[in-house]
Amino acid sequence: MVDGHMLGVGAGLAAVVVGYLLGTIPNAVLVTRLATRGRVDIRETGSGNPGGFNTIRSVGKVWGAAVILLDGGKAVLAALLGWLIAGDAGAYLGATAAIAGHVAPVWTGFRGGGKGVAAAGGSILAVFPVFFPVELVVLLVAALVIRKAEPAMLVGMVAWVVGAVVWTLAGWGDGWGPGAGPGLIAASVVGAGLVIAKFRLTA
Numbered sequence: 001m002v003d004g005h006m007l008g009v010g011a012g013l014a015a016v017v018v019g020y021l022l023g024t025i026p027n028a029v030l031v032t033r034l035a036t037r038g039r040v041d042i043r044e045t046g047s048g049n050p051g052g053f054n055t056i057r058s059v060g061k062v063w064g065a066a067v068i069l070l071d072g073g074k075a076v077l078a079a080l081l082g083w084l085i086a087g088d089a090g091a092y093l094g095a096t097a098a099i100a101g102h103v104a105p106v107w108t109g110f111r112g113g114g115k116g117v118a119a120a121g122g123s124i125l126a127v128f129p130v131f132f133p134v135e136l137v138v139l140l141v142a143a144l145v146i147r148k149a150e151p152a153m154l155v156g157m158v159a160w161v162v163g164a165v166v167w168t169l170a171g172w173g174d175g176w177g178p179g180a181g182p183g184l185i186a187a188s189v190v191g192a193g194l195v196i197a198k199f200r201l202t203a
Helices: 004-023 027-036 052-058 061-103 117-127 129-146 149-170 182-201
Strands: none
Touching: 004 061, 027 052, 027 061, 052 061, 052 117, 061 117, 061 182, 117 129, 117 149, 117 182, 129 149, 149 182
């Protein structure tokens, strides 16, 4: 007979797989092809990054905004499905796996993925919703002060981790999220780490 522990591990793995596969959906590539009727490959245009900001610069604001929403949305969906599969732990696992799938998609040999900023934003919105507006303010202020995208994004990722630690130690509420705790800290560390590593690798 399969015990509850094994079932829990299996559910957690399922949440990871589902989240990762959702994360690999190349929204920037698909949206850009739709917008240009197949004439432009976002991976060979502008910065070459298949993300929302490169889409804004290369195709237009509306299409770029659509990519940002879709990339964030797949992390939200991954968290929701993960929660349905494996509860609160599944929400953390699914959302974090979506970031991993975005930055390192298996279909392209774990290369060529986006930098994961929008996916990270979706993860924060899903599992750490009370911090989402704080994260937006931090990113905005960092962008205005530093005036360079990469350092500003790195500041935002560090703020995410610090916020998770502070919320957990203070015992503050987490809105509709699973709740502040070790899972939130782990998800922020891994998620932010993936984004930072991607930025450093593509610098």
